[in-house]
Amino acid sequence: MSARRTAAGRIAGSITGFMTVLLVACQPAGPSVAPGGSLGPTAGGALGNRLQPVGPMLVARAVHTETTLSDGRVLIAGGCTTDGCTLGSSGGATAELFDPLTRRFSATGRMLLSRDDHRAVLLNDGRVLVAGGWTASGVTAATELYDPRTGRFTAGPMMHSPRAAAAAITLRNGRVLLLGGSADERRAIETTELFDPSTNTFMATGRMAVPRAVPSAALLPDGRVLVAGGLQDRTVVASAEVYDPATGSFSPVGSMGSPRYKSAAVTLLDGSVLVIGGSADIEGQHVFSSTERYEPATRSFAAGPALRWPRYKLIDSVVRLANGDVLVAGGGPQAEILEQATGRFRAVDGELGATRLFLTAAPVNPSGALLVGGYDRAIRPTAQAWLFAGGASR
Numbered sequence: 163m164s165a166r167r168t169a170a171g172r173i174a175g176s177i178t179g180f181m182t183v184l185l186v187a188c189q190p191a192g193p194s195v196a197p198g199g200s201l202g203p204t205a206g207g208a209l210g211n212r213l214q215p216v217g218p219m220l221v222a223r224a225v226h227t228e229t230t231l232s233d234g235r236v237l238i239a240g241g242c243t244t245d246g247c248t249l250g251s252s253g254g255a256t257a258e259l260f261d262p263l264t265r266r267f268s269a270t271g272r273m274l275l276s277r278d279d280h281r282a283v284l285l286n287d288g289r290v291l292v293a294g295g296w297t298a299s300g301v302t303a304a305t306e307l308y309d310p311r312t313g314r315f316t317a318g319p320m321m322h323s324p325r326a327a328a329a330a331i332t333l334r335n336g337r338v339l340l341l342g343g344s345a346d347e348r349r350a351i352e353t354t355e356l357f358d359p360s361t362n363t364f365m366a367t368g369r370m371a372v373p374r375a376v377p378s379a380a381l382l383p384d385g386r387v388l389v390a391g392g393l394q395d396r397t398v399v400a401s402a403e404v405y406d407p408a409t410g411s412f413s414p415v416g417s418m419g420s421p422r423y424k425s426a427a428v429t430l431l432d433g434s435v436l437v438i439g440g441s442a443d444i445e446g447q448h449v450f451s452s453t454e455r456y457e458p459a460t461r462s463f464a465a466g467p468a469l470r471w472p473r474y475k476l477i478d479s480v481v482r483l484a485n486g487d488v489l490v491a492g493g494g495p496q497a498e499i500l501e502q503a504t505g506r507f508r509a510v511d512g513e514l515g516a517t518r519l520f521l522t523a524a525p526v527n528p529s530g531a532l533l534v535g536g537y538d539r540a541i542r543p544t545a546q547a548w549l550f551a552g553g554a555s556r
Contacts (some may be wrong), residue, residue: 213497213512213533216265217547221253224537224544227282228478228522229290230451231310236260236524236532237270237290239308239443242278245542250276257308257315260534262526265549270316274306281330283338285359289435290337291318293357294325301326301345321364321378323353329379330386333407336360339367341389341405342374350375350393354405368411371403376477380426384456387437388415390456391422398442402456402463416462418454425450426476431486431502433458436466438490439473439481449474468499470507481531482554491510491533492521498548512551518544 191494219238236259243253254276258267273292280295290308292315294301302326305318316448318505321340328343338357345351350373355364374392382388382404389412390402398421403412418437419421425440442448451473453466479491488500489510497510514533516519521536529552537543 167295168253185370193203198468213510213548213550214550217267218545219267219268219534219547221256222543222545223276225533226535228524228534229284230281230524232288234262234527236493239282239292240273240280242275243543247541249296254278260532273319274316276306279326281328281334285331287335287359294324319363322366324357325350327376329377329382330381332387339387341379342370342377370412371414372401376424378425378437380427382428383433388456390418390437393423393427396444396479418463424475425478426480428480428482428488439476440471446474467506468511475519479521481523481525484529489531489550491523492518492536
């Protein structure tokens with residue numbers, strides 16, 4: 163896998179796409195308030211409803227993962243750590259912890275593989291499953307399990323399929339559903355599989371109707387999973403389908419109004435799902451400032467509120483806050499927030515310093531989020547980090 167392929171295809175689309183529009187980065191999010199942790203004495207005060215720089219991280223990184231642990235700390239793992247996002251960098255095996263009490267980052271155990279574009283999911287027993295991603299030798303089926311008690315990663319079971327750029331959702335029964343992704347540079351996959359933490363094993367489950375790389379997915383109130391959009395044979399799709407854990411099968415639902423790739427999805431307090439931004443093409447030349455709202459009762463999409471900036475590559479940087487507001491991080495000169503009281507997006511005070519693609523965000527208490535990393539339009543990862551603390555909606 164060449165550096166040129168890494169930067170131009172797997173991650174960035176093309177430099178032409180960067181120069182055409184304002185772009186962004188992010189992740190699927192569901193209920194976001196994690197137990198434990200604090201933003202410190204200024205939370206909800208001077209820090210309220212704005213971004214404040216913290217950190218920096220120990221390693222500059224993008225296309226990494228960020229996971230809030232059961233004790234309120236945040237695990238940041240892997241990613242591309244060199245300019246141009248070449249595969250297999252030594253920094254891609256590193257991980258670090260953010261403590262919201264001290265607002266500091268500290269090193270933790272190294273992963274067994276240098277990987278990016280992987281998935282990381284908190285399990286009900288407090289461990290974190292790290293699955294798939296791109297490595298120096300291509301896409302991997304290998305997984306790892308992080309134990310916060312020991313600060314170590316250990317080898318997990320192999321997935322049935324190598325996959326990067328997949329979606330991952332924790333089901334009500336504690337199992338983790340992995341959906342689609344890329345098997346190599348060009349081939350998206352339609353297979354899905356379940357990880358059972360009680361047995362530490364993967365099992366195959368239903369196939370999606372179409373292959374999907376970088377789809378958006380969200381847990382519905384009844385325990386089913388919506389998956390929408392993504393890349394099929396280098397074509398962005400608008401179709402959507404729902405997975406039913408009771409039957410292990412997918413059923414089609416109404417398509418989105420626009421094909422979307424590298425968008426984000428979040429379940430709102432009313433049970434609907436908001437699909438945010440994304441691109442209509444693989445090169446990122448047609449980036450959306452629009453959103454679409456999926457209503458489970460009608461199994462259909464309708465237009466949602468407009469973003470203030472076009473956004474794409476926001477797979478892991480959307481957080482639903484305790485009051486139901488939705489923080490959308492990165493991309494333009496500022497983050498923005500969807501206020502449930504008004505149903506509109508507004509800008510969040512505080513600068514990101516540049517367009518941040520593949521920036522991630524994860525919840526920290528109370529009603530806050532940690533934003534870390536990402537790369538700029540020149541594909542230079544950053545170690546910068548920011549805290550957001552929500553206050554009352556204005």
